[in-house]
Amino acid sequence: MSADHRSDCPINLTLEVLGDRWSLLIIRDIIFGNKRHFRELLTQSIEGIASNILADRLKRLVEEGVLSKADDPSHKQKAVYSLTEKGIQLLPVLAQMAVWGRKHMPASEELAIRAQLLDEGGPPLWADFMKELRERHLGIPLKAPRGYVPVFQRLQAAYEEVVARQKAMQRS
Amino acid sequence: MSADHRSDCPINLTLEVLGDRWSLLIIRDIIFGNKRHFRELLTQSIEGIASNILADRLKRLVEEGVLSKADDPSHKQKAVYSLTEKGIQLLPVLAQMAVWGRKHMPASEELAIRAQLLDEGGPPLWADFMKELRERHLGIPLKAPRGYVPVFQRLQAAYEEVVARQKAMQRS
DNA sequence: TGCAACCAGTTGCTTTTCACAACTGGTTAA
DNA sequence: TTAACCAGTTGTGAAAAGCAACTGGTTGCA
Numbered sequence: 257m258s259a260d261h262r263s264d265c266p267i268n269l270t271l272e273v274l275g276d277r278w279s280l281l282i283i284r285d286i287i288f289g290n291k292r293h294f295r296e297l298l299t300q301s302i303e304g305i306a307s308n309i310l311a312d313r314l315k316r317l318v319e320e321g322v323l324s325k326a327d328d329p330s331h332k333q334k335a336v337y338s339l340t341e342k343g344i345q346l347l348p349v350l351a352q353m354a355v356w357g358r359k360h361m362p363a364s365e366e367l368a369i370r371a372q373l374l375d376e377g378g379p380p381l382w383a384d385f386m387k388e389l390r391e392r393h394l395g396i397p398l399k400a401p402r403g404y405v406p407v408f409q410r411l412q413a414a415y416e417e418v419v420a421r422q423k424a425m426q427r428s
Numbered sequence: 429m430s431a432d433h434r435s436d437c438p439i440n441l442t443l444e445v446l447g448d449r450w451s452l453l454i455i456r457d458i459i460f461g462n463k464r465h466f467r468e469l470l471t472q473s474i475e476g477i478a479s480n481i482l483a484d485r486l487k488r489l490v491e492e493g494v495l496s497k498a499d500d501p502s503h504k505q506k507a508v509y510s511l512t513e514k515g516i517q518l519l520p521v522l523a524q525m526a527v528w529g530r531k532h533m534p535a536s537e538e539l540a541i542r543a544q545l546l547d548e549g550g551p552p553l554w555a556d557f558m559k560e561l562r563e564r565h566l567g568i569p570l571k572a573p574r575g576y577v578p579v580f581q582r583l584q585a586a587y588e589e590v591v592a593r594q595k596a597m598q599r600s
Numbered sequence: 601t602g603c604a605a606c607c608a609g610t611t612g613c614t615t616t617t618c619a620c621a622a623c624t625g626g627t628t629a630a
Numbered sequence: 631t632t633a634a635c636c637a638g639t640t641g642t643g644a645a646a647a648g649c650a651a652c653t654g655g656t657t658g659c660a
Contacts, residue, residue: 262475264536266529266543267456267522273533275449277647284439294608303434306648311609321532333607333656342532349524350439356521357438360493360514361445364436371438379551449618466637478619483638505627505636607656616647627636 273320274346278305278313280353283322283339283346287389288370288411292336293328322346338393344386351375351382366418370411381407445492446518450477450485452525455494455511455518459561460542460583464508465500494518510565516558523547523554538590542583553579 262268274280281303285291291300298310314337317323322343328334354371357363363371374381385407391398400406434440446452453475457463463472470482486509489495494515500506526543529535535543546553557579563570572578 261534263539264534265456265474265539266526266533266535268453268475268529269533269535270525270529271449271452275447275452277443277447280443280447281440284437295606298608302437303440306650307609308611308649309647312646314609331607331656335608345528345531349521349528352521352524353442354438356517357440357442359517361438361441362433362436363438363441367435367437467635470637478621479638480620480640481618484617486638503627503636507637601660603658603660605657605659608654610653611651612649613651614647614649616645618643618645620642620644622640622642624639625637628634630632630634 270349273316273322274349276313278309279317280346280350281305282310282313282317283343284350286323286337286339286343287347287350288408290392290408292338293334294337297337317343339389341390341394344389344393347382347386347389348379366415366422369414369418373411373414377407442521445488445494446521448485450481451489452518452522453477454482454485454489455515456522458495458509458511458515459519459522460580462564462580464510465506466509469509489515511561513562513566516561516565519554519558519561520551538587538594541586541590545583545586549579 261272274283281301282297282305285297285301289296289300291297294310294314297314298305298307301310314323314325318325318337320342321340324338324340326336326338328336351374355375358368358371358375387396387398388406388408390396433444446455453473454469454477457469457473461472463469466482466486469486470477470479473482486495486497490497490509492514493512496510496512498508498510500508523546527547530540530543530547559568559570560578560580562568
């Protein structure tokens with residue numbers, strides 16, 4: 257066992273990187289919300305993460321090779337966080353957690369709709385989504401068939417549809 | 429949003445139950461090591477959990493409905509912890525975490541072999557394993573075809589084979 | 601050129617949780 | 631009767647979480 261790990265069990269090693277209450281939420285916001293900047297992650301976090309914790313987690317995740325950080329050419333002070341391949345491959349973990357949470361916890365309808373689509377689509381859908389993430393975060397061109405609707409867009413549309421339906425219900 | 433949760437996102441709700449460095453390790457030991465008693469979980473934990481933290485997590489997991497606790501008829505003081513259906517359905521989450529950890533972290537060979545088999549077997553293998561867990565933890569009889577070798581046993585045998593091979597290497 | 605809005609964090613502080621070691625009160629088998 | 635076993639509990643110091651205010655710099659616009 258190496259001195260810097262409690263054990264060399266793969267599940268334990270995963271938990272040493274991601275086993276806290278914020279890291280996977282940040283990755284969720286990057287993957288499903290396409291949040292790429294510190295301020296986006298800070299102010300649009302529905303759970304209300306504190307700025308010092310966000311800074312600490314981003315630093316850790318970059319050190320662990322889950323994220324990478326680059327300058328945004330549009331603004332000297334702006335940093336862009338991107339997923340690495342290691343980070344992109346967390347999608348199945350997040351998807352399973354979303355499926356479990358939807359099934360066994362009191363998730364709200366509008367936030368559960370993505371989990372439902374991820375559940376129904378299964379691993380093939382996740383693979384498509386990961387290809388989209390590789391295009392967006394790693395610059396690897398996505399070869400998509402004619403008429404392909406990105407998973408990202410489908411998830412977003414489904415979410416907005418539920419929100420719109422809820423608003424309509426409220427009015428009536 | 430209900431007052432007792434940071435948000436009603438399914439991923440967040442999952443993290444509120446399992447998002448720490450020990451809960452999923454306890455569930456791992458119950459699932460893959462068939463540890464059912466406090467003392468087994470305490471003394472056979474390769475990461476060395478402290479007794480107060482183990483007690484706290486078991487209490488929480490029972491409260492959350494992931495585990496159930498019952499008296500062991502063989503010993504008045506002995507408690508048996510069992511997975512609920514909610515707990516059994518964490519297997520895919522653990523499996524994905526194991527796959528990710530094996531691929532992206534420096535897992536040791538003997539502890540990674542289970543992750544490899546879970547990866548190769550995929551969701552069909554997980555489904556079989558979950559049926560075995562339902563038999564063991566919920567008392568639901570397992571209808572297995574003639575000659576069926578339980579997943580639990582296959583994982584265990586593969587682990588022991590690697591350990592034996594390592595010992596042989598050491599001697600030579 | 602000045603100013604407000606925006607940028608990624610940092611600092612100081614209090615509260616909560618973690619981690620370690622020692623201990624408790626009861627049970628069981630020899 | 632006694633030693634080993636059972637599920638925890640207690641006390642303590644260290645680490646991490648959480649909150650609010652703040653920093654030093656950049657940018658777009660009047």
